[in-house]
Amino acid sequence: MSSKNIILDRIRAALASGAESPEIPRDYRRGPAEVDLDLLVERLVDYKAVVHRLNPEKSGIEPVIGGGVEGSGPQAGVADARPLDGVEAEGAAGGGSGGERAASAGAAAVRAAIADILGAGTVVVPPGLPLEWLPDGVVGLVDDGLSAERIAAADGVVTAAAVAVVETGTIVLDASPDQGRRIISLLPDLHICVLRADQVVASVPEAVARLDPTRPLTWISGPSATSDIELNRVEGVHGPRNLHVILTG
Amino acid sequence: MSTFLGMPVHAPRGVGHLRGDESFPAAARTALGDSQLRRNLQHATTTIRGKSGRVIAELPDWQELRSAGSALKASTMARLPELLEQLEEKVTAAGGVVHWAADANEANQIVTDLVRATGSQRVIKVKSMATQEIGLNEALEAAGITPVETDLAELIVQLGNDKPSHILVPAIHRNRSEIREIFLRAMPGVDPKLTDDPPVLAGAARRYLRETFMSTTVAVSGANFAIADTGTLAVVESEGNGRMCLTLPETLITVMGIEKLVPTWQDLEVFLQLLPRASTGERMNPYTSMWTGVTPGDGPQNFHLVLLDNGRTAVLADEVGRQALHCIRCSACLNVCPVYERTGGHAYGSVYPGPIGAILSPQLTGVEDNASLPYASSLCGACFDACPVKIDIPSILVHLRNQAPHPRTEAAVMAAAAYTMDHPRLYRSAQRAAKLSRIAGRRGRGLPPPLNGWSASRDLPAPPKETFRDWWRNR
Structure with missing residues (x-):
């Protein structure tokens, strides 16, 4: 008799005297709720992510400064980030018309934000990431199966995202081409994540509903941290110690 | 013969860590004499109660979520055979291999054989209650394989030659200056100028384990949740050591109790809200990894799932006590328990301390092997109020006291x-x-x-x- 059959028989014997399968009360909040981007930023910053909010209407970037881990990475000085030049001007230089111009303006703003986070260096990028996001001076190392050593040696990684949750300040990566293999957002000490406003949902149930469980999923809420020393949250253990979120649209 | 084999049995003696060397009152007396321990515990449990209370208060539907979580777990238990078979089918279809282990000895043998087959002499481990319960580290060591614990608190325990004393934070009985001393004494290559500043201590662990993560080809993990209708497994963590173990190696072996099931993907929406707020007192823990079988080109290309009984079916057979299987290992009941706060986890003798341990350990082993644990409580009921899936711990304690042997x-x-x-x-x-x-x-x-x-x-x-x-x- 196989162990599988032994265990299943044991369970059936254990339940033989009867076990109720109750109705699941679903009166907790589930449906779509209004997305409050300001609250998302607040929650991200609360868990020590640094948020760069691109606001085309204001023609600029509002850097929202979170903690980051002092002295632990090449961009530790980012707390001094200054407001950037107008996005519109840079976008207009790219020419084009209508939607193209908007897309190009968006790319220019992302480029400016990344330049501000990491003046120069090498970043790993997934194969589907728009290379136009990378500023001059930042070299994109496209992941086509890079070794762990090469990924770990990079100054950072730039990915897109799949979903974000306002209520918990969480970003989810689903290994789509613009997010890449799980390893690339893990080994570098700096993770720059570009998030679109239309990817943001209010609550955990909405995020679960949007995600495809057959893909490898990584839920990220702030940089690597631990509660193991006297039960206080301390940032900076094995994962990236610096998480920058560029919020577009 | 098959009828006999098919009846629920308790976790076997002589293997694993479910039974203490002495009774709770005797062990508690020793613990109560340690004033440093009591100060550390009081500080840590007060901190976590405050944090948890604040983030729970942010949710207007916390009670509704608890009710849903409780019902989901009861429903899972009632449908366990079909859900387990569904999980096996889905994991297998996604490229994983499912193993069934009737007890600790069988689970240890399966994992040891799987590691041997890879040729690796070392495994990296994500903190896992199930593998502690079955004594997997000892079994691997006996087979010449080195298990490396990668969770910070587990590392503190391992380097300090200590025993875990809390479900979530096994080194909760240590304060920062004690941790610094342990690192200075036992961590190879540590900076002698190490301070007791928590970020500095965390940084030391990062440097120490980095090379091990990069060069080890096999990982062993537990699982927080397994989704029956998709075959998805989830591990909830903070530091990124879990992501390292679940992503870098070629082979991943996950050991999980048969009660960890969640019926559908959407049901996870309940537990992902309950667990972090009840556990570490965060809106969400820093990292949660979810994977379904094997993803070509991304992460481990060999995935084994070991489904563990080890006394769980015996718990299930008790109509009152079976609620103990609803536990999602958040440890909120430990943090609110006036007994735990004074004695700490070691006094309970089992890897499952505190109120949940006082009902789970005796049921897994048979009450006669842990007869003092149902009395390790004042029955104040704080654990019941704190439990995110509403396990009625006080009622089960009383129920088990009636089963404990009484002198004639x-x-x-x-x-x-x-x-x-x-x-x-x-x-x-x-x-x-x-x-x-x-x-x-x-x-x-x-x-x-x-x-x-x-x-x-x-x-x-x-x-x-x-x-x-x-x-x-x-x-």
Whole structure:
């Protein structure tokens, strides 16, 4: 008799005297709720992510400064980030018309934000990431199966995202081409994540509903941290110690 | 034979960490004498209660989520055979291999054989209660394989030659300066100028484990949740050591108790809200990894899932006690328990300490092997209020006290007391005798055996100078 059959028989014997399968009360909040981007930023910053909010209407970037881990990475000085030049001007230089111009303006703003986070260096990028996001001076190392050593040696990684949750300040990566293999957002000490406003949902149930469980999923809420020393949250253990979120649209 | 094999049995003796060397009262007495331990515990549990309370208060539907979580777990238990088979089918279809382990010995053998087949002499481990329960590290070491714990608290415990004392934070009994001392003493290559600043301590662990993560080809993990209808597994963590173990190696072996199932993907929406807020007191823990079988080109290309019974079916067979299987290992009940806060986790003898341990360990092993644990509680009920899936721990404690072995003389004394109270004349003489005992100065010395267990931790009420009956007669 196989162990599988032994265990299943044991369970059936254990339940033989009867076990109720109750109705699941679903009166907790589930449906779509209004997305409050300001609250998302607040929650991200609360868990020590640094948020760069691109606001085309204001023609600029509002850097929202979170903690980051002092002295632990090449961009530790980012707390001094200054407001950037107008996005519109840079976008207009790219020419084009209508939607193209908007897309190009968006790319220019992302480029400016990344330049501000990491003046120069090498970043790993997934194969589907728009290379136009990378500023001059930042070299994109496209992941086509890079070794762990090469990924770990990079100054950072730039990915897109799949979903974000306002209520918990969480970003989810689903290994789509613009997010890449799980390893690339893990080994570098700096993770720059570009998030679109239309990817943001209010609550955990909405995020679960949007995600495809057959893909490898990584839920990220702030940089690597631990509660193991006297039960206080301390940032900076094995994962990236610096998480920058560029919020577009 | 098959009928016999198919009946629920307890976790076997001689393997794993479900039974202590001494009873709870004896072990607790030692712990209570350690004032540093009590200060550390008081500080840590106060901190976490505050954090958890604040983030739970942010959710207007916390009680509704608890009710949904409780019902989901009850429903899962009632449908366990079909859900387990569904999980096996989905994991297998996604490229994983599912193994079934009837007890700790079988699970340890399966994992050891799988690691041997890879040729690796070392495995990296994500903190896992199931593998601690079965004593996997000892089994691997006996086979010449080195298990490396990668969770910070587990590392503190391993380097300090210590035992875990909390479900979530196994090193909760250590404060920052003690952790610094352990690192300075036992961590190879540590900076001698190490301070006790928590970020500095965390940074030391990062440097120490980095090379091990990069060069080890096999990982062993537990699982927080397994989704039956998709075959998805989830590990909830903070540091990124979990992501390292789940992403970098070629082979991943996950050991999980059969009760960790969640019926559908969407049901996860309940537990992902309950667990972090009840556990670390965060809106969401820093990292949660979810994977379904094998993803070509991303993460481990060999995935094994070991489904573990080890006494769980025996728990399931008890209609009152089976709720203990609903536990999602958040440890909120430990953090609110006045007994745990004073004795710490070691006194419970099992890897599952605190209120949940006091109901889970005796049921996994059989009450006779952990007979003192159902009494390791004042029945104040704080654990029930704190439990995110509403396990009625106090009721199960009382239920298990009835199953614990009682001395025969106790029943005789109780029968005698009942007879006396049933007969007014006898009762009157008994009261007179009690008054005499007052004069004889027995007060404060407790009761004679076999009743001394009762008076060992309680003050015996002084018999009154005048009984009610005397007063009534003389009024």
